[in-house]
Amino acid sequence: DQQVKQNSPSLSVQEGRISILNCDYTNSMFDYFLWYKKYPAEGPTFLISISSIKDKNEDGRFTVFLNKSAKHLSLHIVPSQPGDSAVYFCAAQYNFNKFYFGSGTKLNVKP
Amino acid sequence: EAGVVQSPRYKIIEKKQPVAFWCNPISGHNTLYWYRQNLGQGPELLIRYENEEAVDDSQLPKDRFSAERLKGVDSTLKIQPAELGDSAVYLCASSLDRTTDTQYFGPGTRLTVL
Numbered sequence: 001d002q003q004v005k006q007n008s009p010s011l012s013v014q015e016g017r018i019s020i021l022n023c024d025y026t027n028s029m030f031d032y033f034l035w036y037k038k039y040p041a042e043g044p045t046f047l048i049s050i051s052s053i054k055d056k057n058e059d060g061r062f063t064v065f066l067n068k069s070a071k072h073l074s075l076h077i078v079p080s081q082p083g084d085s086a087v088y089f090c091a092a093q094y095n096f097n098k099f100y101f102g103s104g105t106k107l108n109v110k111p
Numbered sequence: 112e113a114g115v116v117q118s119p120r121y122k123i124i125e126k127k128q129p130v131a132f133w134c135n136p137i138s139g140h141n142t143l144y145w146y147r148q149n150l151g152q153g154p155e156l157l158i159r160y161e162n163e164e165a166v167d168d169s170q171l172p173k174d175r176f177s178a179e180r181l182k183g184v185d186s187t188l189k190i191q192p193a194e195l196g197d198s199a200v201y202l203c204a205s206s207l208d209r210t211t212d213t214q215y216f217g218p219g220t221r222l223t224v225l
Contacts, residue, residue: 004153036216043115043202043216044154089153096209098167101153 003027004092006102013109019077021105023090026071030092034099035064035075038087047088048075080109113137115217117203123223129191132220136184136205143180144214145188146202154202160186161209190222198224 005024013019021035031052036044050057050064050073057064063076073090087106091099116135124130136143141162146154157176159167162183171178175194180186190197200221204214 006153009151041218043204043218045216046213049213091153098156098159099214101155103152 002103003030004090004100004102006090006105008105009103010106010108013080013107015082015109015111016079019075019080019084019107019109021075021077021088021090021107023073023075023102024071025073025092025100027092027094027100028068028071029094030100031095032093033064033066033073034091034093035062036089036091036101037084038089038104044089077107080107082109082111085109115203115205115215117201117217117220119220120218121221121223123225124193125225126195127192129189130193130222131187131189132201132203132222134186134188134203134217136186136203137215140205140207140215141183142206142209143186144202144204144206145178145186146204148200148202148219150199157188159209166209193222193224195224198222 003026034049035047037047038044048059048062048064065074087104089104090102093099118133143160145157148154157171158178160180163180178188200219202219203217206214
């Protein structure tokens with residue numbers, strides 16, 4: 001039972017434009033959400049997180065939005081840069097228990 | 112600061128053979144995780160350690176998988192015997208403690224079982 005889903009396996013965006021990566025979850029008990037970025041042959045690296053008590057968290061070019069009623073999470077990257085090309089995973093957790101990861105979205109930012 | 116170290120980076124074995132992976136977490140990190148990532152999927156937790164105690168191993172196939180974290184630092188994950196379906200990337204991660212949101216991942220070990 002996949003509790004966290006990323007329905008878009010890939011996304012292609014022009015440099016300078018906005019990248020929007022989406023994530024849906026099924027468990028309403030999740031109270032913490034994270035995005036990880038992964039380059040080939042490397043482990044995932046933490047990007048940004050959001051608590052369920054918030055609906056937005058911003059860090060430089062990266063903003064995460066949380067819509068609890070829709071059980072939907074999104075990551076916005078503005079402006080997108082070629083170095084952002086990677087696989088992005090969303091993850092969810094409740095009560096400091098294990099993280100559930102989505103299957104990832106491969107972002108390609110074209111110069 | 113050194114990151115999470117894993118070895119080997121790649122391993123190719125024949126089915127029914129044993130295999131072991133090693134992880135050295137970031138110094139001072141009490142919580143250590145082992146994940147398995149199948150092709151095209153996100154990481155799935157196999158086991159989590161708080162210091163030397165395994166506090167969540169519900170997803171670890173205990174008939175063939177074992178793990179240990181002696182002295183609460185390094186950890187090894189073993190598969191014996193390996194099956195074709197065990198081919199995956201095995202990721203180790205660590206965090207200061209389980210309440211810390213940031214897990215730092217190692218580069219992973221890519222296992223191929225022939």
